[in-house]
Amino acid sequence: MAIGEILLLVFVFVIAGFLGVELISKVPSQLHTPLMSGTNAISGITIVGAISATAVALHTDGMLSNICGFAAIVLATINVIGGYMVTDRMLGMFKKKGDDKK
Amino acid sequence: MTFDNIRTICTTILYMISSVLFIRGIKLLGKADTARKGNLLSSVGMLIAVVTVLFEKEVTSTISFGPAQNAYIWTIAAIALGGIIGAVWSKKVEMTGMPQLVALFNGFGGLSSLLVALTQYMTDKNINIFSSIALGLTIAIGAIAFTGSIVAWGKLSGKMFKKNVTIPAKNAINGLLAFVGLVGVVIYALSIAGVVGADIGKIGVIIVTCAYLVLGLTMVVAIGGGDMPVIISLLNAFSGLAAAFAGLSISNSVLVVSGCLVGTSGLILTLIMCKAMNRTLYNLLFGSFGSTKKGTAGEQKEPKSMSVEDAYLILEAASSVVFIPGYGMAVAQAQHAVKELCDKLEANGAEVSFAIHPVAGRMPGHMNVLLAEANVPYEQLKTADEMNPQMSNTDVAIVIGANDVVNPSAINDESSPLYGMPIINAFEARTVFVLKRGKGTGFSGVENPLFTNDNTVMIYGDAKQTVTQLVSEFED
Numbered sequence: 234m235a236i237g238e239i240l241l242l243v244f245v246f247v248i249a250g251f252l253g254v255e256l257i258s259k260v261p262s263q264l265h266t267p268l269m270s271g272t273n274a275i276s277g278i279t280i281v282g283a284i285s286a287t288a289v290a291l292h293t294d295g296m297l298s299n300i301c302g303f304a305a306i307v308l309a310t311i312n313v314i315g316g317y318m319v320t321d322r323m324l325g326m327f328k329k330k331g332d333d334k335k
Numbered sequence: 336m337t338f339d340n341i342r343t344i345c346t347t348i349l350y351m352i353s354s355v356l357f358i359r360g361i362k363l364l365g366k367a368d369t370a371r372k373g374n375l376l377s378s379v380g381m382l383i384a385v386v387t388v389l390f391e392k393e394v395t396s397t398i399s400f401g402p403a404q405n406a407y408i409w410t411i412a413a414i415a416l417g418g419i420i421g422a423v424w425s426k427k428v429e430m431t432g433m434p435q436l437v438a439l440f441n442g443f444g445g446l447s448s449l450l451v452a453l454t455q456y457m458t459d460k461n462i463n464i465f466s467s468i469a470l471g472l473t474i475a476i477g478a479i480a481f482t483g484s485i486v487a488w489g490k491l492s493g494k495m496f497k498k499n500v501t502i503p504a505k506n507a508i509n510g511l512l513a514f515v516g517l518v519g520v521v522i523y524a525l526s527i528a529g530v531v532g533a534d535i536g537k538i539g540v541i542i543v544t545c546a547y548l549v550l551g552l553t554m555v556v557a558i559g560g561g562d563m564p565v566i567i568s569l570l571n572a573f574s575g576l577a578a579a580f581a582g583l584s585i586s587n588s589v590l591v592v593s594g595c596l597v598g599t600s601g602l603i604l605t606l607i608m609c610k611a612m613n614r615t616l617y618n619l620l621f622g623s624f625g626s627t628k629k630g631t632a633g634e635q636k637e638p639k640s641m642s643v644e645d646a647y648l649i650l651e652a653a654s655s656v657v658f659i660p661g662y663g664m665a666v667a668q669a670q671h672a673v674k675e676l677c678d679k680l681e682a683n684g685a686e687v688s689f690a691i692h693p694v695a696g697r698m699p700g701h702m703n704v705l706l707a708e709a710n711v712p713y714e715q716l717k718t719a720d721e722m723n724p725q726m727s728n729t730d731v732a733i734v735i736g737a738n739d740v741v742n743p744s745a746i747n748d749e750s751s752p753l754y755g756m757p758i759i760n761a762f763e764a765r766t767v768f769v770l771k772r773g774k775g776t777g778f779s780g781v782e783n784p785l786f787t788n789d790n791t792v793m794i795y796g797d798a799k800q801t802v803t804q805l806v807s808e809f810e811d
Contacts, residue, residue: 239465242583242591249579249592252358253599260365262611262693262718263703265568265604270437271364271374272601273571275357277440278381278593279448279578281388282585286454287413288394288406298457303413305450310417311424312444317378318425319436324371326430326707 267323274316280309342392349387350589356380357593361600384589385414430708431665434701435491438484438567441574445480448473448577449544455585456540467527469584471520474540475547477577482551483570487563490555500556506621512550519543554620562619564694565608569616572601611693613745613756638769641792643801647808649766653730655686657722659759660702661695663736663771667798670709673735676802677711679809685730688715690722690759692740723760732764734785735798736771742783767791770798 260268287302357380363373388394389410397406421440428436452473455462462470489495502508519542526536558566575597582590609616650656658677664670677687689711695702703716726732734741741761744751761767762785769786771793785791794801 238586242586242588245588246579246583246591246595249595250599253361253596253601254603256358256361256596257365257600257603257607260604260607261367263691263700263716264365264367264370265608265693266434266437266700266704267370267374268361268364269568269571269601269604270433270440271370271377272361272575272597272604273437273441273444274374275361275377275381275593276444276571276575276578276597277447278357278384278590279444279451279574279581280381281384282451282578282581282587282590283447283454284385284388284406284410285391285393285585285587286451286458287409288391288397290454290458291397291400291404291406291409292393293458295457298454299409301450301457302454303409305447305454306410306413307417307420308443308450309447310414311421312440312447313381313421314418315421315425315436315440317374317381318422319428319433319440320374321371322425323430323433323704324374326704327367327370327713 263327267320267327270316270323271320274313274320277309277313277316280306280313283309339392342390346387346391347588349383350587353380353384353387354589354592356383357596361596380593384593387589429668430705431668432492433704434564434567434696435488438488438491438563438570441567441571442481442484442488444574445477445484445570445577447477448574448581449477449481451581452477452584453540453544459585462527464524464528466584466586467524468520469580471523471540471543473577473580473584474543475516475520476573476580478544478547479551479554480570480574480577482548483555483566483573484551486552486555487567487570491563496556502553502557505553505557509550509554512546512553516543516546516550519546558619562612562614565605565612565614565616565619568601568605568608572598572605575601608694611757638786638791638793640795641768643794643804644808646768646792646794647805649768650680650685650731650805651683651809653680653685653766655729655731656680656688657726657729657732657761657764658687658689659695659732659734659737659741659761660689660691660706661735661737661740662701663738663798665696665701665705665736667736669735669799669802670705670711672799672802672806674706674709674711675806676809677715679806683809688717688722690717690719690732690761692719692737692759693757695737695740719757719759723763726760726763729764730766732761732767734761734767734769734771735802738771738783741785743785743788744783748784761785762788762791765790769793770801771795772797 283305290298290302356376360373360377363369394406402408452470486496519539522539523536525531526533575594579591579594579598582594680687691702741759742753743762745753745756745758767790
C-alpha cells in the first residue's frame with residue numbers, strides 16, 4: 234500500500250466520522266430505537282470485508298481461514314438481514330398511526 | 336486502459352453510491368415521516384455494496400478454481416444460511432423481545448469483524464505496518480462489541496448475567512486488560528515491521544484477542560440492567576468502528592465510510608440517551624452505580640393496596656387519566672389490553688393520554704413502538720416535558736410496570752443514585768395506581784417512595800390481567 238493510499242483512507246475515515254456526528258442531532262426519542270437498530274444493520278457492512286477476506290483465504294491452503302471467513306459472512310448476513318427487517322417492522326408500526334390520522 | 340483499471344473505476348463508483356445511500360438513509364431515519372424510506376435506502380446501499388464486492392479481483396479470480404475453493408459458492412452458501420437465520424429471527428421476535436435481539440445482532444456484527452481480521456491475519460501476505468495496526472484494532476474493538484453485546488443480550492433476556500456483578504477494582508482490571516491488549520497490537524505490528532519474529536507476532540494477536548474478549552465481559556457485566564439501552568447504543572458504535580478499522584486494514588473505502596458513520600452517529604445517540612437519563616458516559620462506564628445505593632433506607636412505610644373493583648369505581652369517576660407505561664407493560668404484553676381500557680375510559684367521557692419517559696422500557700422509544708403496535712394514536716403519546724405541567728390536574732395516573740421513571744427521589748432526594756434524572760411527576764396526580772407484580776424495586780434496584788405516598792394505591796398482579804379485569808368491570 235502506497236503512503237498516498239493510506240493517507241487517503243485516513244482522510245476518508247476522519248471526514249466520515251465528523252459526518253456521522255453532524256447527521257445525528259435532534260432525533261425524536263421514539264426514533265432512537267429504530268435509529269439504533271438501523272445503524273446497527275449498516276455496521277453489518279463488514280459483510281463486504283468478510284466476502285473479500287474469504288476470497289483471499291480461498292487462494293491459500295488451510296481450511297481454518299476458509300471456515301473463519303465463512304463464519305464471518307454468515308454472522309454479518311444475520312446482522313444485515315435481521316437488522317433491516319427488524320427496523321422495518323418497528324417503523325411499519327409507526328406508519329399505521331399516520332394512516333389512522335387520515 | 337486495462338481491464339483492471341476499468342474494474343477499479345466501476346467498483347469505486349458503486350461503493351461511492353452505496354456510501355451516499357447510507358448517509359441519506361441515516362439522515363432520513365432521524366425523522367418520523369421518512370424513517371422507513373431511510374431504512375429502505377440504506378438497505379439498497381448494502382445490496383449494491385455486496386454485489387460490487389463480488390466483482391472485485393480477489394473474488395472473480397476464484398471462479399476458475401474447483402467448487403471447494405470457489406468464492407461464489409462459499410459466499411452464496413454463507414449468505415443463504417445467515418439470511419435465513421436473520422429473517423426468521425426478526426420475523427418471529429415479539430416486539431417486547433426486540434431490545435435483546437438488537438443486542439444479539441450487534442454482537443454478531445462485532446464477531447464478524449473480529450473474524451474478518453483473523454482471516455486476513457492468517458492469509459494476507461501483503462500486510463504492512465499500517466494495516467497491521469488497523470487489523471489489531473479491528474480485533475480489539477470487534478471483540479469488545481461481541482462479548483459486551485452477548486452480556487447485554489443475556490441481561491435483557493434474563494438468561495444470563497442477571498445479577499449485577501461487582502468486580503473489585505473494576506477500573507484497574509479493565510484498564511490493565513485494555514493496556515495489555517494494546518501491547519499485543521504493538522507486538523504484532525513489530526513482527527510485521529520485522530523487529531520481532533512472526534511467532535512472537537502470533538502471540539501478540541492471541542493476546543489482543545483474549546484481552547479484549549474478556550474486557551467486553553468485565554466492562555458490561557458490572558453495569559446495571561437499567562443502563563443497558565445506553566450500553567447497547569455504545570456497543571453499536573463500537574461494532575461500526577470495528578467495521579471501519581477492518582476497512583482501513585483491507586483498504587476498502589465503503590467499509591471505512593459506513594463503519595465510521597455508524598461509529599460516530601452511534602456515539603452521539605449514546606450521549607443523547609445519557610442526557611435523557613441524566614447520566615454521563617464516564618459515570619456509567621467507570622462509576623460504581625451498584626454498590627453505594629443502599630444508604631437511604633430510612634423509615635419504611637407499607638404501601639397501600641386495593642382491589643380491582645375499588646379501582647374501577649375511582650376510574651369511573653375520573654375525568655382525566657394518564658397512563659405511564661414501563662417495561663412491566665412490555666413483559667406482561669399488556670399493550671392491547673391497555674388500549675382497550677383507554678377506549679372504555681374515553682367512551683366514559685374521560686380524557687386519556689400516555690406519558691412516555693424517554694428511557695421507559697429497555698430502549699428509548701420502546702414504549703412508543705409497543706403502543707403503536709396496539710394502535711394507540713400518535714397524538715395521545717406525550718413526552719415527560721409535555722405531560723408534567725398538566726399532571727397536577729390529572730385525576731388518575733396509572734403506572735403500568737414503570738418504576739424508576741416515576742421515582743420522586745430523582746427530584747427530592749439528593750442521596751439517591753437517580754437524583755437529577757428527569758422523571759414523570761406521577762406523584763402530583765390526585766390518585767396514582769401502580770400496577771405491579773410484586774414489591775420489588777425497579778431495574779436500578781432503588782427504593783421508590785412513590786409507592787408509599789398517601790395518594791398511591793398498589794394493584795398487585797399481572798398487569799395484563801389487572802387491565803383486562805378493569806375493562807370487563809367497565810363492560811358490566
